[in-house]
Structures are given as C-alpha cells and as structure tokens.
Amino acid sequence: DIQMTQSPSTLSASIGDSVTITCRASQSISNNWVAWYQQKPGTAPKLLIYGASTLESGVPSRFSGSGSGTDFTLTISSLQPDDFATYYCQQYNSYLFTFGGGTKVEIK
C-alpha cells in the first residue's frame, strides 16, 4: 500500500490566519489522485478536495489544494471558527486507497 505522511500532526492558529498542511506519498500518485477531508469530533469525514485541487461542491473557496507526484498541500486562507478540526489526506491511486495520519488544527 502507498503510505501517506502528513505534517504537522498538530497546528495551532488564530482566526484569520492562513495555514498549510502537507501530505507526502511513499510513491508517486498518478493523475494527482489525492483528496482531502475534514473531520470534527464524533462525525464522519467530509470531502473537501479531490484530484488534488478540485473543490467539492459547497466547500468554501478559502480551502485550496495543490501538488503533484509525491507532495501535496491543503491550504486554508483566513481560518474561520468552523475550520478547527482534523484534516486527512487520502490517496486513491487504486482500490487500495489509504489515508494520512491527520492534522489537528487547534485554536491558538
């Protein structure tokens, strides 16, 4: 299986800050098949971005994704109170998809 390594594991930020989360794959991901999810305690993950950079319908434009090959990033510009959550990347190079270890975004 392809391993996905996220960093940082925890991030402290203030309302209005811009934050970036990184995900590194153990091998190159074809077609940029990387997605990002947001998860709040006690709820299921929510799809934010797929294809490395395409915003899912209804997701605010302050979320953006980029990257290719093995390195991918999720950026949240102007952090809002609703954005404090844990974020996971997912590679879906095949049916053997895997998730990163998660990044918890906390209030500073």
Next chain:
Amino acid sequence: QVQLVQSGAEVKKPGASVMVSCKTSGYNFFNYYLFWVRQAPGQRPERVGWINPKNGATFAAQIFQGRVTMTRDTSIDTVYLELSGLKFSDTAVYYCARVRLPGTLTLSHWGQGTLVAVSS
C-alpha cells in the same frame, strides 16, 4: 438528498461476530460502489473493503481476509458488513461511504458511523 443511515452501536466479546447495516436513499443504489471504512480511537481512517451493489462483487482489505463478509439487499437498498472472529483491535467506528461518482474512489457521502466495541 443522498442519505446513508447505519445501525446502532454494538458491544461484543472477543471471538464473536458483528453485523453493521447501511441503508441508502436518495440515489440509484445500483450505480455507486459503497465502501466500508473504520476508524479506531485517535487513529486515521482505514479501508475495510467495498461492494458493487449492481452485482454483489466485493473486495476486502488483505488484513481482514477471511473475517469480513459484505452483502447487499437490493429490495431495501441496504448493504451489510459482517466481521467475525472479533479482536480487541477491531474496536472502532465503522462507516459506510458512497463514492462521489461511478468509477471514482473519493468518498462524498458517509453514514453516521457505528461504534463496535470489543470487550471481555
């Protein structure tokens, strides 16, 4: 709207079996693969397997081989996950999730999750 509604929490003893259901609505049941994903406390989501509702074909992650059975009931648009030989390490929230589009592997619609606790 698309909805996936799962069965309630379960507490089981080691070695027992558990079945979790996932009732779908709001879309054509036959057109979208459904995945089972589990998440142990404080851990990342982990792929359990998938089912093709059209023909019932399934594929389970290798670590679950022989212990996982996925089925569907097309009369009620519902899929089931059965996990046998439960271990303490199977304690997790189990989610069913639907792919965003046929042929894709991003999960756009999720059930609310079912806690399976394995305890002696």
